[in-house]
Amino acid sequence: MKSFLLSTALAALLAVPAYAGKAFISNERGNTITVVNTETWEVETEFFAGNRPRGITTSPDGSVIYVCASDDNLVRVFDATTYEELPSLPSGPDPELFILEPSGKRLYIANEDDNLVTVVDTETRMVLAEVPVGVEPEGMGMSPDAKFVVNTSETTNMAHFISTEDYKIKHNILVDQRPRYAHYTADGKRLFVTSEIGGTVSVMDIAEDGAPTVVGKISFEVAGVQPEWLQPVGARVTADGKRLFVALGPANRVAVIDAQSLEVLDYILVGQRVWQLDFTPDEKYLLTTNGNSNDITVIDVEKEQAIKSIQVGQQPWGVVAID
DSSP states (O other): OHHHHHHHHHHHHHHOOOOOOOOEEEEEEEEEEEEETTOOOOOOEEOOOOSEEEEEEEEESSSEEEEEGGGGTEEEEEETOOOEEEEEEEOSEEEEEEEEESSSEEEEEETTTTTEEEEEEEETEEEEEEESSSSSEEEEEEOSSSEEEEEEETTEEEEEEEETTTOOOEEEEEOOOSSSEEEEEETEEEEEEEEETOOOOOOOOEEESOOOEEEEEOOOOOTOOOGGOOOOOEEOOOOSSSEEEEEEEETOOOEEEETTOOOOEEEEEEEEEEEEEOOOOTSSSEEETTTTTTTEEEEOOOOOEEEEEEEEESSSEEEEEEE
């Protein structure tokens, strides 16, 4: 009897398919989301995501995918397993990027056309606040303690630090031309802001009260690449705070930076017009979206090398990876 029960349990266990992670890629021109299996690196499916999907993120438990449908003026919501569309969220006009707080309750959305950051309750689907910021807001970052949201405004060339307690701007920091992205280290002590046209990354130390101080700027130089092509956009830093990876747009490279000394260590050749980045949850791999070559590049983080290219939809823009 024991042998029968054991064999039955084993058969049941073997019948369960091995679970693999997924990466979701928003295809800006194709109006779709491509789903890639991050174990086999095969494309699983592609589904409609609204008109001009750009920013993309996931709920804390990985069960829900949020997508900025920029030309629909809303945030579309999908089940991460079935890909069924769920009730959408209001966003204000032309949402481009957003940031979800760790609790998953509030979504902070940059509205490029209206110079606002819209705050939405993901449970009630109600707008909680609209925060006036600079001209053409785009990048969104959040401090690890969720006390501050950082918005970058492209035309104003500023990073705005918004308190999540009262939705007021507490600090405005001037950076270089056309800031695109803001990303904190996991300990919250440092913030990196990329400036696409300025060609730099502004580095800020963050005080205990959240106040920022610019302590340096990172610039880039690649032999054979015109300086105006070195356009920092997406950025990610490892959880241990040792490595910063920056997408350099039409330079078709990702810069590898010592996040402590701020020295540029290497450049990884990827696809054409690399835009956004995301780690797999275990940080073994970094995924890049390459808008002009319609693919993503898989980078081995430990080796700091590109290992695979995967064709996805038309003009991939954003990427998020889950377990």
